[in-house]
Amino acid sequence: MKKLSMAAAVAALCLAVFASGCGTKESKSSETGGEAATQQQNAKSWSSAPAMTIDKSKTYQAVFKTDDGDFTIDLFAKEAPITVNNFVFLANHDFYDGVKFHRIMKTFMIQTGDPTGTGSGGPGYTIEDELNSPYSYEPGIVAMANTGTANTGGSQFFICTGEDSKNLDNIPNYTIFGKISSGMDIVQKVADTPVKASERGELSVPTQDVLIRDITIVEK
Template sequence: MKKQNLILGVIVLLILVGVGFILKPQGGKIPGQSDFFNENLGFEESNAGNDNLNLTEDNFYQEEQETEMENNQKQASWSSPPPQIIDPNQDYLAVLTTSVGQITIDLLEKKTPMTVNNFVFLANEDFYKGVIFHRVIEGFMIQGGCPRGDGTGGPGYQFPDEPFEGQYTRGTVAMANAGPNTNGSQFFIMHQDYQLASDYVIFGQVVEGMEIVDKIASSPVKTSPNGEASLPVDPVTITNIEIITR
């Protein structure tokens, strides 16, 4: 009887040891959410804040990384501004197709060739497809071109201001920025004449479709997170931009 109890005790002990081995994680650590988020954070930080202003073709390439947009689309980004792709001897038009109609812009390739070149490049790359007019102020302007839809995004690079002429009159198209030499992808269209400091490079003029600009500018808005009454209730989307030469 004692022998049977001894054998039974040994069997129970072996079972307990085996269970303990199975439950012990390999390496003494269980991978969790914190590891996953830390890896993502490191990846995002390593690709943020690129301010390379070099315009040479040698330093131009498309990042393999894509940024997830709020509307579940993916937006490409680049590490530096594009090389020159426009022909200054041609006249360029941009036809913006939006969810409420078309706006045709005469691009000023002879006056601001670098800025027009950037816009044409992004349009040809379908960068603006699915992007909204995220900031709307009736009597002032409508602003779009942010891939995040909140005014904080861009193409992954910045490029410098260039000399320009003109006033911010109705239908003028200019670059939005965060200060000198911080141009990217965001732009605005003037709804009405407005006195502004010459800090925003003018690169186009609406020649058709100002009624669409009026419609967007008069759409209902609510207060944005920064307290400005400019956040569209039902944002208008850019569905396509076609570049036409003549």
């Protein structure tokens, strides 16, 4: 795969438009979001972003169990507290369990976090961007996906997997909130999943499912 141009990089990371008009099957109270969570096609949804509950003086890790193996992300609670708080909230409510990696570009990134698996799903709300990061895009960096406009992140995120991700340093529009600390070989294994062309011709649609089975948050 050739190195992406700036235009291609911008287009490639204009990620999922969040679904609207969610139907409700059942409700249960949210422990930290302060809103009723709804169940729609096995996906939880909230009407507002979660309240801040993490402690920025502590460290947080996310331990992933996937069909291809396990990996760990060090979360940047100090640098991106809103985003990390949101991710911890969703992980602790099992939002990501059973969600697949729906977009894979081996030398660029792998994307997940959409419970519908279509690239258009989210948690029912959006969060603010946190773009003043001391970190640069490189393999292992984890960042929020968005719709291409400000403050539209929700649940979808991507993990950088190759040299093409470095092009994003020139268009830093995605909140960086973590980095792989162990299991990068597993991340690369996910990136090796065969893909086919999307409806718009992008070679990024996995031909076989790789699912997140569980995410455990470790607080220290």
